Amino acid sequence: MRLSFVWWNTSLSPAGNDRATDKQRHVVCEMVDFILNRMQIDFLALGEMAERDAKAILKTCDLTGFDAEMDFPKVGRSRFDTCFLYRREKLVLLATHPIISKKGNRSLKIAQRADFMIEGYGKPLHIFISHWPSLLWCHENSADRHLLGVRLRDSIEDVSPEREELANVILMGDYNDEPFDASLAEQLMATRDRGLAINKPHLLYNPFWRHLCCPTLSSSDNTDEGSGGTYFHKSGEITRWRTFDQIIFSSAFLGHGNWQLNEELTGILDFEGYGAMIMDAKEVFDHFPVFGVIDEVNKDG
Amino acid sequence: MVNFVEAFKAGLNSAELAEKRKNEINSVFNDLNQQLADATNGKVFILRMDFREEIKNKRDLTLLSNFLMEPKYYSTIAAENKAVKNSARELARWAEDRAGYPCKITLDSATMYCEDKKGLENGLEKLLRDPVVGETLRKLQSLPLPEQVSMEATAD
Numbered sequence: 458m459r460l461s462f463v464w465w466n467t468s469l470s471p472a473g474n475d476r477a478t479d480k481q482r483h484v485v486c487e488m489v490d491f492i493l494n495r496m497q498i499d500f501l502a503l504g505e506m507a508e509r510d511a512k513a514i515l516k517t518c519d520l521t522g523f524d525a526e527m528d529f530p531k532v533g534r535s536r537f538d539t540c541f542l543y544r545r546e547k548l549v550l551l552a553t554h555p556i557i558s559k560k561g562n563r564s565l566k567i568a569q570r571a572d573f574m575i576e577g578y579g580k581p582l583h584i585f586i587s588h589w590p591s592l593l594w595c596h597e598n599s600a601d602r603h604l605l606g607v608r609l610r611d612s613i614e615d616v617s618p619e620r621e622e623l624a625n626v627i628l629m630g631d632y633n634d635e636p637f638d639a640s641l642a643e644q645l646m647a648t649r650d651r652g653l654a655i656n657k658p659h660l661l662y663n664p665f666w667r668h669l670c671c672p673t674l675s676s677s678d679n680t681d682e683g684s685g686g687t688y689f690h691k692s693g694e695i696t697r698w699r700t701f702d703q704i705i706f707s708s709a710f711l712g713h714g715n716w717q718l719n720e721e722l723t724g725i726l727d728f729e730g731y732g733a734m735i736m737d738a739k740e741v742f743d744h745f746p747v748f749g750v751i752d753e754v755n756k757d758g
Numbered sequence: 759m760v761n762f763v764e765a766f767k768a769g770l771n772s773a774e775l776a777e778k779r780k781n782e783i784n785s786v787f788n789d790l791n792q793q794l795a796d797a798t799n800g801k802v803f804i805l806r807m808d809f810r811e812e813i814k815n816k817r818d819l820t821l822l823s824n825f826l827m828e829p830k831y832y833s834t835i836a837a838e839n840k841a842v843k844n845s846a847r848e849l850a851r852w853a854e855d856r857a858g859y860p861c862k863i864t865l866d867s868a869t870m871y872c873e874d875k876k877g878l879e880n881g882l883e884k885l886l887r888d889p890v891v892g893e894t895l896r897k898l899q900s901l902p903l904p905e906q907v908s909m910e911a912t913a914d
Contacts, residue, residue: 530868533880556869558860559877567871608860608871615869 458753460547460575460716462500463492463726464629464702465746466588466688470507473529473536481741482510486517488728489542492746494519499548502541504588504631504744511540522546526571530555533564539586539630541571549574551581558608565590565601567608568630570616578715580625583616585609587630589640595633602634606644613661613707622658623707625714627751631688631702631744636666647705658708664723665703665747687725687745689735704749715754722750772857779858786878801899803840806852808833835863835885839898847898849891866890 467485469477477485492498503510511527514520520542527540537555554570568585575582587609595601609628617624628647634640641647641663648654649666671685686698693699702725710718726746734740787804794802808831833853838846851864861872863881865888872878885891 552867554867554869556871558871558873559880560873561876562880564880604873611871612869 458547458577459719459750460500460752461496461498461722461748461750462502462584462627462629462704463496463498463746463748464502464504464586464631464704465492465726466504466631466702466744467510468505468741468743469510470538471505473507473538475507475509477510477741482513483517484734484742485510486514488731488746489514490518491728492726493523493542498748499544500541500584501543502539502584502586502629504539504586506538506540507536514542524550526550526553528553530569532557532566533562535564535566537566537569537588539569539588541584541586543573547576548582549576556585556608556612558604560601560604563601565605565608567605567612568628570612572616580714581616582625582627583613585612585626585628585630587628587632589631589633591633597638602638602640603644605632606640610645617707622713623661623709625709625716626661626707627710627749628661628705629703629747629749633701635686635700636663636669636703641703641705645705651711654708655711655713658713661705661707662711662718663703663705664718664720664749665700665705668725668747669700670698684725684727684732684735684745687747689743691736691738702744702747704747706749706751710751716751717754719750719752722748724748776857780854782875783854783858783861783878786875786882790882798899801839801841801901802837802895804835804837804849805846806833807836807846809836809848835882837895837898839901841903842901843904845898845901847894849894850885 469482469485489501492501508529515525522544523542524545525542529536529538529540543550551572551574556567556570558565558567566588568587571584571586573582573584589605613623613626616626632641636642636647636649645661646659647661647663649663651662654660654662669686684698686700687702688699689697691697704723706718710716724747726748734742735745790804794804811830811832832851834848835850835852836846836848853862859873861878863870863872863885865885870881870884872881
């Protein structure tokens with residue numbers, strides 16, 4: 458059996474604030490339909506969503522075989538803006554848990570935890586979906602960025618009963634931090650070093666280190682306009698591309714359990730025409746979806 | 759050589775800081791109870807207490823294993839009616855760091871990390887606004903006093 462996951466910041470309603478046109482909402486519905494029904498993805502988490510966007514998906518997309526969890530829990534004056542859909546034939550949802558950190562008058566949205574049972578397996582799968590504040594609201598040197606990583610790490614350890622070994626945990630989201638930032642690399646302990654993660658099972662493995670820049674080499678005509686990450690901001694002074702969207706795996710998926718990360722099928726999803734929309738300032742879209750796959754380990758070898 | 763004296767001194771400082779933070783946490787609960795006492799004529803009181811974990815499937819346990827099993831406890835924020843014995847009811851799960859903060863409130867399925875005094879005040883405010891917590895507090899507030907119960911029993 459194979460399980461596939463997609464995270465996509467749709468850009469429709471940042472912090473739950475409805476700003477998209479019906480046409481832009483229609484684009485998202487078409488892509489959701491494609492991801493679920495053509496690509497046969499088993500779990501799709503969406504960011505920057507609000508109730509109106511969720512209703513459009515429920516009304517427009519063919520969701521045969523899928524269940525949707527589209528509550529947007531309130532946090533202080535804001536709301537979680539993430540939601541997800543999953544294939545009920547493979548995944549059984551046990552519970553969802555919003556995780557927040559209250560500091561002074563601020564509330565930081567750490568993650569939404571979704572606990573699943575995989576059909577035929579005894580051990581639960583914990584998925585943490587995060588949309589961390591943008592650099593505009595939480596400066597890159599802010600202590601809060603460290604706190605986000607620390608509390609996400611705490612929450613992972615909470616579901617990992619065995620010391621020094623993490624449970625079946627998959628993290629995904631728009632962290633507004635890149636794989637090398639301290640919140641993810643140091644506090645969360647999401648390493649680029651797969652070998653170390655195999656030997657030290659308290660580490661997480663972040664395959665998105667490999668997606669920090671344009672995958673193609675420079676060409677002699679210098680006309681290359683390829684993407685170099687998952688997020689595009691036109692006014693970027695040093696770079697216009699960032700890898701904010703990531704899917705991170707506990708070492709349980711690196712040979713310590715029944716499931717193995719399939720890194721060949723982990724990366725950035727580039728649909729024809731969508732890249733141009735991301736680079737078009739008139740459009741709201743600015744994030745590529747990212748995907749990841751785990752495969753059942755053949756116990757007979 | 760490891761500088762044990764420096765570590766010892768750092769430990770003393772940490773202990774002092776932890777004590778200060780724990781006093782601050784206690785003061786937040788004291789303020790909460792003062793306000794609740796005024797609002798409920800002293801009936802409803804919020805406390806931090808441990809509850810014993812219930813054994814979910816009692817049929818699987820033999821009498822011997824039941825006897826041998828160490829009881830497990832978990833920490834909560836609870837509420838009681840001070841005039842009624844054994845009236846304490848769990849409102850949320852509670853955990854406190856060795857150094858005081860963060861405190862962790864788990865209300866239904868939501869987890870709130872409270873990083874400082876203001877964060878804890880906001881967390882407790884959210885707890886009190888919860889409909890299930892509100893219902894528990896309403897029931898506690900309207901529990902008949904022991905003398906009322908005995909009077910009613912006599913009247914029957």
